Amino acid sequence: MRLDVLFGVGALTPGDVAGRVVAVIDVLRASSTIATALANGARSIVPLESSDEVVLRSRQFERRDVKLAGERRMLPIPGFDLGNSPGEYTPEAVEGKTILFATTNGTPALVATQGARDVIVASYVNLKASLAFLRTAARGGADVMILCAGRERHFALEDAACAGRIVRGLMRRRPDVALNDAAQACVLLDRRYGDRLDLLFADAVHGRALAEAGFSADLDACAAIDAQEVVPVYYDRQITKLGPGWER
Numbered sequence: 310m311r312l313d314v315l316f317g318v319g320a321l322t323p324g325d326v327a328g329r330v331v332a333v334i335d336v337l338r339a340s341s342t343i344a345t346a347l348a349n350g351a352r353s354i355v356p357l358e359s360s361d362e363v364v365l366r367s368r369q370f371e372r373r374d375v376k377l378a379g380e381r382r383m384l385p386i387p388g389f390d391l392g393n394s395p396g397e398y399t400p401e402a403v404e405g406k407t408i409l410f411a412t413t414n415g416t417p418a419l420v421a422t423q424g425a426r427d428v429i430v431a432s433y434v435n436l437k438a439s440l441a442f443l444r445t446a447a448r449g450g451a452d453v454m455i456l457c458a459g460r461e462r463h464f465a466l467e468d469a470a471c472a473g474r475i476v477r478g479l480m481r482r483r484p485d486v487a488l489n490d491a492a493q494a495c496v497l498l499d500r501r502y503g504d505r506l507d508l509l510f511a512d513a514v515h516g517r518a519l520a521e522a523g524f525s526a527d528l529d530a531c532a533a534i535d536a537q538e539v540v541p542v543y544y545d546r547q548i549t550k551l552g553p554g555w556e557r
């Protein structure tokens with residue numbers, strides 16, 4: 310089995326994901342927000358590449374059925390219902406709703422995974438559930454790609470450390486796993502930080518930027534390991550959650 314990590318969508322080619330099971334990680338904050346929204350009852354999340362696309366797509370829905378959501382430069386988009394803070398995605402706000410979602414890094418990374426066999430959204434908040442899904446896929450012979458959304462299409466420390474945790478989980482009792490160099494580097498990062506996500510976010514440029522912008526509560530939410538037992542699956546241009554038996 311091959312297990313590769315790729316940092317940022319800038320380097321992604323269709324061949325990297327073709328036929329593979331892909332986990333997209335954007336710890337700060339899109340992956341964590343998506344897992345939280347689905348755990349709190351959102352019907353689905355439609356990842357889009359720009360706020361204009363969100364507005365355009367919303368015209369296909371009854372206004373009461375959708376939430377316009379996302380951020381630009383970390384801040385909520387004027388006129389939208391929700392930003393990119395996991396704490397905003399309460400059951401009261403999202404239950405039964407379709408979330409049209411555009412963020413700087415996370416949603417373009419998801420859209421870039423066309424051609425993959427399966428795509429899931431992983432983060433620290435749904436680590437155990439994501440790992441269980443990927444283990445089953447790997448046991449079935451799938452090759453796995455972990456796509457770290459990163460920041461501004463480049464490397465982000467927090468995504469790499471989270472990828473390292475997943476790589477280590479998948480390698481357990483699997484001596485046959487072939488890792489690329491990025492995956493090996495991620496393992497070292499997870500060994501360095503482990504569960505000390507406070508230290509990880511304090512070292513990470515994106516973590517520091519969010520704290521300085523007043524989003525410290527979001528960092529706490531994104532550090533809540535296994536708080537959400539959901540596997541968000543991106544299929545047919547929308548993200549829904551798999552049930553306990555992984556039925557859609």
Ligand SMILES: O=C(O)[C@H](CS(=O)(=O)O)OP(=O)(O)O
Nearest residue numbers: 337338339383412413414415
């Ligand atoms: O809202 C976020 O945390 C980021 C925006 S930025 O890169 O920090 O400006 O978006 P995301 O797509 O969730 O990484």
